[in-house]
Amino acid sequence: MGAAGPAEDRGRIQSVERAVALLEAVADASPEGETSAVLATRCALNRATAWRLLATLEDLGLVDRDPSTNRWTVGFAVTRLAASAGVAGLVRRAHPVLVRVSERTGETADLAVAQRLGLTYVDEVAPPSVLTANWLGRQVPLHATSSGKALLAWLPAADVGALLADPLPRYTATTVTSRRVLRTELDEIRRRGYGVCVGELEPTLNGVSAPVLDGRGRPVAVLSIWGPSDRVTPDRFAELGAVAREAADEVARAAVRGAA
Template identity: 65%
Template sequence: MTTDPDDSEPGPDSVMPARVQSVDRALRLLEVVAATAPRGETVTTLAARCEINRATAWRLLGTLEARGLVERDPNTNRYRIGLAMIRMSASAGYDGLVRRTRHVLERVSEQTGETADLAVVGRHGVTYVGEVAPPSVMAINWVAREVPLHATSTGKAFLAWLPPDEARGLLDLPLPRYTDTTVTDPDVLMAELDGIREQGYAECAGELEPALYGVSAPILTVDARPLGVFSIWGPVSRVPVTRFAELGPIAVEAAAEVRTALQG
């Protein structure tokens, strides 16, 4: 029986190659497919974004689809993340992500004297996975809670960096009113998202809970889509609207630091 040299184990002095091109391309395709969620994208667009030819992308996507890592919508021919990838992600949990970014949460909470939160993007919205509050502050714990997109700075920071039609499609109409300041008109909200993108961070002045104010900045992928959101919030007595201009840039810087930590 002959042994395929490609199947042999490397010796202790062997030098492993830096990367396998086909695997590298497949993983890059997965990253871009994930970045286009929940709408997905066609093979032509995915190939262009990954800078590979369409035939290669089609073969790689076919292999990924056979393993359940991506799925193709037969009506639109758009590829989205498959159930196998979702199961693997769920099994990993968020513990590793929170560990790698907790130092940022702790530093920002100490710097501002307020609560710092990390939220991740899911199929239909954002969910808090990490939080650090000042020791002397009795704060509501938001971890594991999914928040309404239109009534929080976290949700608006997520929506603002999506294509407008995709953002509008995620809104649960009619928009419920939680407080006197909740925006319930979709057109008014969409106009607000334009200003949020220009400013770089979102604000919330008691739109979900009357006494809770805060700011949030998106954690963006290489394709400038929201992967998560970094938030700073507190009671209106400590986080009035006049502090938003101070806290907003801190949230933007922290979001960029989290992105770097996740890439490391």
């Protein structure tokens, strides 16, 4: 048998090391991404090997390719992993913001983090005099909640398609089950900066949500304000949406300071 190479001597797998090196090169590239040829050169790989590894990373959601430019950027799966790793710190930094939001609006404020299959609620602050449902630890359908739609609106189209691959179930009379209608709504959400839910998961609950974005503009979490439909009425959506956007931006800045 031939002698093992340095990587194999230490129990390391060369293909994994090459894939990680490519992922790091993609992460170090400009926000517009980089071509596979440039990435191959930076990682001292031939172009065919680099392309195969990038295609595998793309299948796993770790990188994204813009078909119009053939440039590669970091995929949403990396954002999900980063969010999962930093949940405790994110919750600690976001909690005071949730407290202020709840006090200011008189409604419940939630924080949900992006996970592999959607969102998981990790913190919640409710007014002392208000009895509300507890969403901690729950995952909810993305198409039927303001938080889910706020997440989808800032994801690449490929990720949206993957997360909405199955038929969209109807929960109430107002649930959006048409992908075409939902995509139009997601465009509007991105323009105004927050998503809304009008009794789409539970008929008596309304809410607004804004994304917590990382330095590349990817959603790592979502901040929500919600309550009974007789209090969180549509005529309050613009006001509450502005509060949610401001609070989500504050959480994003706090997360950056905490990581520094």
